Amino acid sequence: MSAPAAPSVSPNRVQTLIEVFAAFLKLGLTSFGGPVAHLGFFRTEFVGRRAWLDEKSYADLVALCQFLPGPASSQVGMAIGMQRAGLSGAIAAWIGFTAPSAIALIAFAYGVAALGPALDHGVLHGLKLATVAVVAQAVWSMAKNLCPDAPRATIAVLAAMVLLVWPGSAIQLAVIALAGLIGWRLLPGSDGGTSGNETFPVSRRVAVAAWIVFFGLLLLLPVAAQTTAQTAVQMFDSFYRTGSLVFGGGHVVLPLLQAAVVPRGWVSNDAFLAGYGAAQAVPGPLFTFAAYLGAAMQVEPSGWVGGLLCLVAVFLPSFLLVVGALPFWHRLRGSPGVRSALTGINAAVVGLLLAALYDPVWTSAIGSARDVGLALGAVLLLAVWRVSPWIVVLVAAVVGATLG
Numbered sequence: 007m008s009a010p011a012a013p014s015v016s017p018n019r020v021q022t023l024i025e026v027f028a029a030f031l032k033l034g035l036t037s038f039g040g041p042v043a044h045l046g047f048f049r050t051e052f053v054g055r056r057a058w059l060d061e062k063s064y065a066d067l068v069a070l071c072q073f074l075p076g077p078a079s080s081q082v083g084m085a086i087g088m089q090r091a092g093l094s095g096a097i098a099a100w101i102g103f104t105a106p107s108a109i110a111l112i113a114f115a116y117g118v119a120a121l122g123p124a125l126d127h128g129v130l131h132g133l134k135l136a137t138v139a140v141v142a143q144a145v146w147s148m149a150k151n152l153c154p155d156a157p158r159a160t161i162a163v164l165a166a167m168v169l170l171v172w173p174g175s176a177i178q179l180a181v182i183a184l185a186g187l188i189g190w191r192l193l194p195g196s197d198g199g200t201s202g203n204e205t206f207p208v209s210r211r212v213a214v215a216a217w218i219v220f221f222g223l224l225l226l227l228p229v230a231a232q233t234t235a236q237t238a239v240q241m242f243d244s245f246y247r248t249g250s251l252v253f254g255g256g257h258v259v260l261p262l263l264q265a266a267v268v269p270r271g272w273v274s275n276d277a278f279l280a281g282y283g284a285a286q287a288v289p290g291p292l293f294t295f296a297a298y299l300g301a302a303m304q305v306e307p308s309g310w311v312g313g314l315l316c317l318v319a320v321f322l323p324s325f326l327l328v329v330g331a332l333p334f335w336h337r338l339r340g341s342p343g344v345r346s347a348l349t350g351i352n353a354a355v356v357g358l359l360l361a362a363l364y365d366p367v368w369t370s371a372i373g374s375a376r377d378v379g380l381a382l383g384a385v386l387l388l389a390v391w392r393v394s395p396w397i398v399v400l401v402a403a404v405v406g407a408t409l410g
Contacts, residue, residue, distance in 0.1 A: 022091045023098050029056070030083055030102030034290045037103075038396050044079035044291070052086055059089060070335050073348055075253050076324035077293045080104065084328045092207045096325065104321070107290035108297040112313040114284045115301035118277055130276060132380075132406020133283030134371035136399045139384030140286050141363050144257040146389070148356050157193060158353035161185055165357025170364065174265060179251055182354050189350020190343050208332050216330035220323060224250055237305050238315060241272070245296055245319035253348075258355045259293060259320075261362035268366070272303050279370050287399040296320040380405060 029051060037047045045068060052058045059067075071081035080103065087099025118130070153159040165181045227243035234240075244266040252259050260282060267273045273281075281298040288294070300316030301309055372378055384402055387393040 019091070023094055026087045026091050026095045027098040027102045030087065030099045031105070032102075033083075034103040034106040037289045038394055040292065040395065041077065041079040045082060048079070048082055048086065058086065063089075070331060071328070073344075074324070074327045074331060075251055076249055076327060077252075077259075077291045077321075080291045080293065080321065081324050081328050084325060085332065088208065088328070088332070093212075093329065096328070100321065100325065103290055104294055104317070107285075107288040107294040108313065108317055110288045111281065111285060111294055111298035112301040112310055115281065115298045115313065116309070118280060118302060128407035128409070129403045130280035130283075130406070131371070132402040132404070132409075133399065134276070134279045134367075135283075135377060135381045135406065136286060136384050136402035137279050137283040138363075138367055138371050138381040139388055139398065139402075140283075140395055141257055141260065141359065141367050142381075142385055143388045145356065145359050145363055148257075148359065152352040153356050158349070161188065161350060161353040162357040162360065165354045166360040167357075169261075169358060169361035173361075173365070178262060178265065178358060181358070182251065182253065182351055185350040185354030186347040187350070189353070190347040193346050193349045208329055210333045213330045213333045216326045220250070220326040220330060223322075238307050241300070241303070241307075241312070241316060242319045245300075245316045246323060248296075249293070249320040250323040253351045253355050257292065258359055259295065260367075261358055263295070263299060264362065264366055267299055267303075272305055273299055274304070275366055275370050277302050279366065283399055283402070287396040287403075289396075293320055376409075 033044075033047055033051060037044050049064055053061060053064050067082050067085045068078070071078040071085065074081060080100065083099045083103050084096040087095035087097070089095075091098065149159070149162065153162045165185060168181055169177060223246060227239070227246055231240040231243040245263075248259060248262045248266055252262055264275075264278060268275050268278055278299070281302060282295060285292055285295040285298065294317065296319070297313040297317040300307075300312035300314070303312045306312075307315060372381065380402070384398050387398045387401070388395065
């Protein structure tokens with residue numbers, strides 16, 4: 007008797023997954039410029055060129071992912087992949103968009119470990135100066151968009167003051183929560199807009215399961231991290247919580263990750279800032295900085311295993327939130343209270359980044375008048391001449407190596 011035939015995978019489904027992966031891999035290799043630029047690339051590719059979804063549907067996805075914590079551009083990519091090929095399409099889109107920068111940053115971590123002090127005195131110092139300019143520009147740009155009036159500017163400044171006086175990850179989360187409460191009670195929400203008619207192959211049952219997993223891990227991982235001596239569990243917990251609670255994405259991840267890894271001695275502050283500078287020079291999402299940190303760990307697991315562990319941990323909440331939110335987004339988006347809370351949270355994350363601009367970015371990079379001058383030159387290139395961040399980072403590294 008012959009054995010039963012193995013179940014076959016539809017050739018059309020495989021072809022669609024390959025198509026999704028290839029499209030996002032191209033973007034992962036070429037999308038420089040940060041989250042806003044990424045969203046522009048996505049629109050050109052998937053609305054204009056491929057017509058996978060229309061303008062309304064794309065605008066609705068962007069609005070959803072701006073509302074959720076995590077990296078907005080990566081979440082939009084996951085949602086587009088999900089719309090095209092289900093849950094496996096979301097995973098294919100994430101791998102394609104994320105892998106190029108993650109691989110580059112893990113390789114950079116190996117380079118930092120191999121070259122050691124010789125790299126630290128030159129190239130790493132230049133990268134830290136570039137980080138000052140990049141974060142300063144991010145603070146200014148976010149403040150103009152998210153704190154355009156006195157109440158929101160006040161929330162941002164008060165948040166920065168609190169975090170500078172009482173630094174720490176617990177205080178950061180408390181500030182974000184308080185800002186959300188203030189926004190819910192006192193601030194007007196942004197316009198909810200209109201929604202597209204695109205449907206997604208995600209049932210409400212799957213969405214509820216995603217929410218259960220999301221909150222289950224958020225509650226249970228800290229318990230597991232405290233009751234076990236396994237560093238891998240503690241690392242996964244720290245990066246998962248960071249990915250779960252970062253509103254604003256992009257540069258806002260800097261202070262939370264710094265608070266998670268530097269005080270514990272997992273990564274030195276110099277190596278942390280150097281990697282953050284290097285992250286500006288690669289395409290794709292800035293959250294792949296987690297791969298560098300995992301690879302640069304001074305505890306085990308480190309190397310590519312640590313890089314992969316931290317990368318998955320920081321992005322897993324984004325995947326679960328997108329899956330969980332899509333079926334309920336129309337009702338959630340129409341809630342004035344939710345939009346008002348988000349307004350307060352967005353103002354607080356500007357303060358969070360402002361505090362990080364001083365400590366650790368400024369305090370670790372600026373040690374002389376020459377450093378101030380070089381950082382101002384980088385700001386000039388970024389803000390006035392609109393030079394791409396990756397070019398500014400490379401220039402800063404070369405200048406740092408020369409002067410070092």
